[in-house]
Amino acid sequence: MAIDFTLTVAQQRLQRNAREFAVEILQPLVKTADEEPDTQKAFQMLKGAYVECHKLGFAMGFLPKQYGGGGVSNVDLQIVAEEITAVDPGFATILLVNGLALMPVAWFGSEEQKRRWLGEATSDPRGEYIAGWTVSEAAGTPGGTANFDHPGAYPNGMGLVAELDKGRGEYVLNGTKHWPCNAGGWDLKGANVNVCIVRTEPTQGGKTGLSAIVVPRGTPGITYKQPISKLGHRLCQNNSIVFENCRVPAENAFAIGNGDLVISKAFTWSGPVAAIAAVGVARSAYEYVLKWAKTYTAGGNAPIIQHQAVGYLLAEVAMRIEACRAFSWKAAHYLDLYDSDGHAVGAMSKVFCGETLFNAVFRLMQAMGVNALDKAHPVEKYLREAAVFPLYDAGNIGMQMRKIWGVMLDDAFDPRAIADSKPIAFKKSMEGAGTLVAPQNGLPADRADARHSQRPSSRSKSQAAD
Template identity: 30%
Template sequence: MTITFTLTPEQQQLQQFARSFADVHLRTAHAVYTAPHITTTQAAFNSIRPVVSTAVAAGLVSAQIPSALGGTAGDSPLLDAAILVEEFFVHDSSVPIAILSASLGLAPVIMAGTKEQRKELLAPFLTKSGEPLACLGFSEKGGSANYILNPALTTAIVSPDGKEFVINGGKLWASNLGGWDYRGADVISLVCRVLPRVNAPIATGPQNIAIIAITRGDIAANEESAFTAVDQEDTLGFNAVSGPAVTFMNLRVPRERLIGSVGQGPELVSKAFTGSAAMVGAMACGIMRAAFEDALAFAKREACGGTHPVIHHQSVADRLIEMKMRLETARLLTWKAASAFDASQGQDVEGCWMAKVYASEAATEVVQLGMAVLGMESYSLRQRFPRLLRDAACLPIFDGGNVGVRRRELQNLFEGEAYDPLAFAYGGQSEA
């Protein structure tokens, strides 16, 4: 067996394209959405709309949809996405989230939608025009790690005539949920508990949890009060990511919007968030790469009052070495995880969870090591380190917190009788 870590010519081309796009369109994005006249998260979000439009025209959204469904995703979609995400996150965090949330929001439709549902719901994301947004409406107030047992989970009650779902409840922190105008994303894949009738007893567990697709047209067909979005609180990082608090009040959607079957919701949620876990690993790699490159350039350039650049000091070099080793380890784990996920058609999940935990926690440490190289200079807002640190600090918490979700997923995997400790390392061929 030959082991190679060389990207294919197509992946190298994708990497160069992503690097060029990021250099032109993302390098200055942070200055745009943090300008003095931007006073709310939604205003910051709307300020990135032109860049999202450019990304759509460049095919970065249609590339998240399989070619069999009209998109342009390649044979290794998760690995390709990891390559692209790292390049983007070197320069910015918020804009890529708006662009790439399509893959998460549309995942249930792609995995379990009917032919008719896919044709309708994917259409806005295939045209390479406009600024379509997709969202997976999952998180709720109070936390969602134990959503399957949560009796207060957003509900979808079957109407008396059986033709509609009547949705009540609320979501927050879901990227793109409110859309550009707080009247909803183009497609919302909403996680909810389906009840057969009004006042039906709520049985907690997976058996009645489903995903229901909601479109802007569905929202517009209801009273305005049926969908209410409130600007989210200011956040530590990801300052132009829109995840408003949304309340559903008797929002009616056609019964045909059910994705898959009732009870299939947890399976679809798990599969969607497993792929996104590897993407967090790639996000962390982008942040770590930015920190390392800035710290290395500073160390080679600045003497800090001495007679030669500080890179010649062992204490500085040691920090740079530690930064580079953690970056390379995180990238290799992320690429391995994405490659295994692609090759197994989503069955090999262990690496994705490990990549999310390891890379997200390494990112904060790497940024702090870089700040130690610069010293007080790293505090300056002229440097990237303050915002790199803020964004890095969010990574272990979002997309399934490392404590309550990702480590528990790994724990459950390890506890299984059939778990093979060498399967991920050797591609399921540990017997050899």
């Protein structure tokens, strides 16, 4: 029987190391940092813990061994991620985003790019190296990132334009990004690298006009704004970034014309990690409320767990946690089989677990009643953290559900493939589902797109960013 949920000795050691780090090093920092109103300071308060994480191999362990990484499997990553997210998923997101930024280099970069950028990330003797995944853009008209694969030309989809200066062998970047994680770095002067998705062909749509480019720390022409103050995941840094005539060597670009595939695969790889993060948060909430229910009487003559309503509620939550952990592991195992090409199942696990366990955490709060709102208890924080899962990491409605739908639309889609762990090849034809939905101002959609094929100048672009 190939299916076995028993951890190997090596996995048990990995779990123990991750748990010890989370409880002994990370946990003492979390409450104070979460309550810190200065978002950059809160992020910086975790730097010492991050360095320890780097020493343990958790910060870059998912990168291939031949470039200095740990080469850990997606399933092993699940084990580490659950233990860290059970203490704070915001901190765990810092680690996850290293992967979102650097795994695309491993998948799509040239051998020279892999040796340079992955080798640099894994060989930092101080353990401070951090990478930014710079994709998301601000809301507006146009704006946002969910329709990155829109078939229309600029300004549909991505707005950060990279124009090739052939004479100097450089791309010139103009535009803004909003929400990227880790991008500002520990000192708000930039991560060691930012892996940016840019529009290299403004007159082409998102399936052909996007590319990826590595922007090193210290590159002129970039302004990092104060990190966004958020409801949850407060300990990870999300910036607004302005690019003004930012010049980057052309050799730093990769996946030229295939930036859409980079986005799709990266957010596939992160799907099971986001799913297990939801498990970690729900697990902590469940364990806390279970202990509470065994001692709190609510003025009655026995602890509230003796009441059927509370007992059934806790049993229901326990079942959801176990089901979601199994789904997370299944999705991670599938990605291990096919070099992270599991676009449907990766998205499914992220959507299902995040939404299922957000509701579970709220149900647990109902068992505690109004006491759950008291910040003396950690449950209100668990709800804030759980609220993030359906919204971040290629939001469920914005991108992940649409990716599942796109795979299912394919004429060759096998509805039993995931159950049987058979491969599903992801193609550009699976992208763009639902992006072209209505005419604008009475014009047919294709003519409406044509009106916007002329991109603004660098000057107007910079003014718009300000």
